Amino acid sequence: MIPRYARPEMTAIWSPETKFRIWYEIEAHACDAMAELGVIPKENAEAVWKAKDVEFDVARIDEIEAVTKHDVIAFLTHLAEIIGNEEARFVHQGMTSSDVLDTTLNIQLTRATDILIADMEALLEALERRAREHKMDVRIGRSHGIHAEPVTMGLTFARFYAEMDRGLARLRAARAEIATGAISGAVGTFANIDPKVEAHVCEKLGLEPEPISTQVIPRDRHAMFFATLGVIASSIENIATEIRHMQRTEVLEAEEFFSKGQKGSSAMPHKRNPVLTENLTGLARLVRSAVTPALENVALWHERDISHSSVERGIGPDATIHLDFALARLTGVIDKLVIYPENMMSNLNKFRGLVHSQRVLLALTQKGVSREDSYRLVQRNAMNVWEQGADFMTELKGDAEVTAALTNEEIEEKFDLGYHTKHVDTIFARVFGKS
Numbered sequence: 001m002i003p004r005y006a007r008p009e010m011t012a013i014w015s016p017e018t019k020f021r022i023w024y025e026i027e028a029h030a031c032d033a034m035a036e037l038g039v040i041p042k043e044n045a046e047a048v049w050k051a052k053d054v055e056f057d058v059a060r061i062d063e064i065e066a067v068t069k070h071d072v073i074a075f076l077t078h079l080a081e082i083i084g085n086e087e088a089r090f091v092h093q094g095m096t097s098s099d100v101l102d103t104t105l106n107i108q109l110t111r112a113t114d115i116l117i118a119d120m121e122a123l124l125e126a127l128e129r130r131a132r133e134h135k136m137d138v139r140i141g142r143s144h145g146i147h148a149e150p151v152t153m154g155l156t157f158a159r160f161y162a163e164m165d166r167g168l169a170r171l172r173a174a175r176a177e178i179a180t181g182a183i184s185g186a187v188g189t190f191a192n193i194d195p196k197v198e199a200h201v202c203e204k205l206g207l208e209p210e211p212i213s214t215q216v217i218p219r220d221r222h223a224m225f226f227a228t229l230g231v232i233a234s235s236i237e238n239i240a241t242e243i244r245h246m247q248r249t250e251v252l253e254a255e256e257f258f259s260k261g262q263k264g265s266s267a268m269p270h271k272r273n274p275v276l277t278e279n280l281t282g283l284a285r286l287v288r289s290a291v292t293p294a295l296e297n298v299a300l301w302h303e304r305d306i307s308h309s310s311v312e313r314g315i316g317p318d319a320t321i322h323l324d325f326a327l328a329r330l331t332g333v334i335d336k337l338v339i340y341p342e343n344m345m346s347n348l349n350k351f352r353g354l355v356h357s358q359r360v361l362l363a364l365t366q367k368g369v370s371r372e373d374s375y376r377l378v379q380r381n382a383m384n385v386w387e388q389g390a391d392f393m394t395e396l397k398g399d400a401e402v403t404a405a406l407t408n409e410e411i412e413e414k415f416d417l418g419y420h421t422k423h424v425d426t427i428f429a430r431v432f433g434k435s
Contacts, residue, residue, distance in 0.1 A: 094193030
């Protein structure tokens with residue numbers, strides 16, 4: 001993660017200060033539960049809360065860790081310096097480092113997910129607004145990059161909305177998947193700590209107790225979480241790629257907003273490049289790069305090893321920070337995207353009616369011509385449009401085999417654009433749940 005692609009609210013979740021604050025809250029709540037059970041003196045549990053308003057000294061913790069070579073021990077030593085060695089005597093009793101580390105990671109991931117959910121809700125709002133704005137603005141649909149049949153710009157936005165709406169549902173499921181905590185002690189047997197302590201800590205911190213942990217929370221949960229982020233990143237790239245294609249000079253059906261004073265090229269003053277969506281394509285690759293390591297983290301030795309630890313220290317912050325930035329950037333792109341309906345229509349008509357070939361094909365079959373012959377007749381005339389620049393309707397009207405089955409009026413009727421938009425309302429109702 002670099003500051004260029006980071007937003008403060010998300011970055012703060014992954015700061016050392018936030019991490020140590022969560023560590024402290026886990027330990028303090030655990031002490032409360034143990035005191036309630038009569039395992040430790042109540043006054044010792046109360047003494048731990050003397051640090052509730054203290055700002056932990058990150059440099060001091062790092063200094064201790066340089067000697068101990070153990071981050072949790074370094075923190076506990078610093079906590080004892082703050083509240084007193086005698087008062088800290090029962091802190092971390094019966095717990096193991098993973099109880100703190102894994103529970104903290106899941107708290108950070110759930111907090112990060114709450115921001116991502118809000119990001120996606122904002123993106124969906126922008127996509128729906130632009131879909132309704134351009135609901136009936138006709139543009140050419142393309143398959144294999146080649147003109148196919150008419151669609152609308154509203155449908156383009158609507159399909160992106162539907163895709164992102166599925167992503168939001170997956171993200172909410174991923175949050176539930178990752179929102180577990182474990183305070184189960186060495187190898188997860190609760191031998192030295194009561195399960196009620198785990199239940200108390202999880203309740204206080206908004207988590208569910210992990211049904212069975214070893215010495216770690218199972219990493220299939222994290223694999224599912226990061227895979228979900230990867231899918232959402234791919235959806236971002238899908239939208240970004242469409243916008244980049246639409247902004248190509250020879251297409252120019254839509255364009256990223258170009259602000260006053262903005263420069264497109266150091267060499268060519270005329271350039272207006274799709275730099276934001278190109279950036280989104282790159283950010284999507286970064287987010288997806290977390291998926292394979294997360295999958296590989298699932299397989300750990302016996303009850304625990306730390307091969308996953310170094311990976312998660314990187315992918316946890318990087319994937320969530322980059323995705324947060326990308327979602328916010330994409331929302332801004334969609335919100336300000338400049339649409340060119342006249343260019344859309346010009347592109348649609350570029351091949352002089354060729355996009356209506358299927359309607360003519362179907363009309364011929366309905367008049368009793370075999371499908372094979374119908375295809376041959378329509379394709380024969382379509383090739384004249386491709387190769388000679390002819391007008392498709394004119395060619396059809398001049399083809400004796402075609403006019404033997406269809407009148408001129410019937411041919412003309414097959415070029416009505418309204419035919420292609422008659423079910424837009426139905427599709428919108430399916431996507432947005434209302435007309």
